[in-house]
Amino acid sequence: MKFFGAVSKYRKLSPDQQNFIRQGQQKFNNTPEKLLEFFKPMAEFDKSCDEARDQLLNYIFICVALIFLGVIGIAVSSGHPLAFMLPVILFFMIFLIMFLRWMLGRIDIHNNLRGFVVPIINLLGQDMTAGQKIILDLDLRGKKLPSKLKQCVKDDPGWFSYPKTTTSTFEDPWFNLTTELVDGSKLMLTVDDEITQLDRTRKNARGKIKSKSKDKIKHMIRASLALKHKKYAVATQNDIEKFGSDLKLKNGQNRQIFGLKHVVKGTDVEANLDPKLCFELLGRVFMNVQPAQQKGS
Amino acid sequence: MQILPKSLYAAFDTYPAPKGAAVHIREFAQTLFTHTGSGLLLVLGDENLPSWQIEGGMQIRRLASDEPNYLKRAMQFGEFVYAHAEMLRSDLQIAHFRDPWSGIPLLDVQDRRYKTVYEVNALPSIELPARYGAISSTTCNKIRLFEKRCWEEADWIVCPSQVIKNCLTELGANASKITVIPNGAKLIDPTQISLPADSPEQYLIYFGAVQSWQGVEVLFKAMTFLRDMPELKLVLCASGSKPRLKYLQKLAVRMGLEQQLIWHFKVSQTVVTEWLAGAAISIAPLVECSRNLIQGCCPIKIVESMAMGKPVIASDLPVVRELLEHNQTGWLIRPDRPAELARAIRILLAHPQERDRIGENARRKASTDLTWEASANTLKAIYSQLLA
């Protein structure tokens, strides 16, 4: 049973790691190697936790199916005491499994940790000099916390009047990374999520009241790179045009700062963001700038 | 007629300069030259310093290079040292060098009669990667080979801290020919010093070079926690590269510390002494990095503060523990912890009698173990042994 595997992985985590899972929020300032050392066991635990929760959900479906079969069995066996016992036991098992699943849910961390944060650190670490630190501000507490609610609009036509609609907007700036790359460029990468939750209660044709909740998520990825004039030629108007209207450019005496953003929309609040989107933003900058004198000098 | 120097002291560093290394060079070179009767000091210079200077028994020759590339400049300095050593190879008794750039040419001289002393204050193979991020491991290995040749072929090795000795031993140096000579300081009674006219009522002091491993950023962060004490100032008698100093100034502005800081750039030792005399606490917030942890150092700022009876708050690192004992001769905090540093500053500021006690203990320790006289005596004993 995967549940025990997940629990054992959780127990193997250090108190700091367990604390991070519980708190979900921390500011880090460490080398990519140290950060990966910290996140890797948590990511492995998160994976087995998700698998265990999926498995427990399957068990619940199996129990429900067995209860259904048991009820048919009672009818067929015309009141055999064992036939009564089985659905009762299964019924309690469902509660037990649901409890275990809820327990795992409490220590489950958002998939962004293993699906986004870890790959980003791993890959950026490849382009950093040894010992260079990453400043990382991470908030994986949850996307729909009351503290993150920015707006709540209610469309309520009154008592017993339908449909009623509540639109809640949450803002979750959960990822902020700052570091310096091997070419001397300073990098800042942020991800701000905006979650719109639409709760709609309506009356159907038969007069029954139905409620439905729908989420929309918008990830706003922002990458800014401060490139040294000593390394890169100042971008010309021609270069800037290649970036399109997304580019924000700031010129300094010694550096030119390129800011790009990309917005991705989705509906699954729990799904992780694809790290490739960030690399594409950074790649666009590095592909379109010119070396100061000679490439790589 | 000019007297031929009997000894040579070479350092790939600007002398004089407002930093601990220059004090060290002065003290050790004088000890050597006094011991042998006369000497030649080979150092770097700049457009404001004479290329040739005679001060009593000490001749100073400076290489004023405008070569911007560090390694090329180091190679130029090597040629400069080699030319002098080759010329004086029969006259010199001892050649003392502070870095492999000076050491390799001194060891390269054929038919030399002099003994060599390698003074290891830092290993470029460890310090340079912190400064030049793109340095490759091959280049580092080549520099390490230079260093290795120096510690293998030099007749004696001196270093200012046990951490450096351990580092060298682990790298393969022969521990039996390494002597630890801690940095020293001149004992000064702060009450005899006239304080700067514009000195504030109460202030902390940071003095010396401001390389990334010194932890000035940590101190700045700590100062942001002390904004509730507007009368408290931090005096920085800082030396370092222009861009680094400019960066730190900008950083201070960005952190909103303009009102809390008093900057003094590249001021003389006398001015530093005046400011130190009036300071409540001296701070040495060294960073926990390989330069401080593995290579080691012996911060002169700590030793000088101790010699003036000033309590020092410093990072709890092995190199610092060689000098300070927590709550006895100093106050140790975990490195890279600005909040902890701010707390320590508050504690010591709130308890002047504790400051006095720690300062007095520090001064006592400095007067017994950390004087340039003590260092000079140890060094003289080594020279005598080599010449015997």
Next chain:
Amino acid sequence: MENCNMKRGFFFLRDCDHPAHQSCSVCQASFCSEHLRIKPETNEPVCLDCLGRTMQQQQQQQQQNQTLNTRNRRNDYYDDYYYDNAWCYGYRSNYYSSSHYSPWYLGNSSRNNSQFNDQDMRVFDNSADINDPDAEAFDPEANVFDS
């Protein structure tokens, strides 16, 4: 002795200057021990580029087979290397081909261990000094998107 043939980095490629240790059983080029892994199935040394590419191909095949499952899933073999550098090497080859990115090449290292050559020297040019953060140093507080 031959040097490792691996290129380090993602946006910027640099030559690995460690001496080569063994040859990759797939591409036959020589690599240092840091850039080789022993493939569990075959017990043969494989370089990180080849191993990474295999991992990426496996993952893509798996994703095609699991069209119903939208969540990001990996097999155990892939997981073993997920946090290893091997993953980065596979990802980068996939990224270069899918995003048409061509990395900057920050020069090769020297093969001569005796004296300092131009490759060693260039690192020490003033422009390479990372300890001189500029006046316009990156400001983490500033948001360039605020206009």
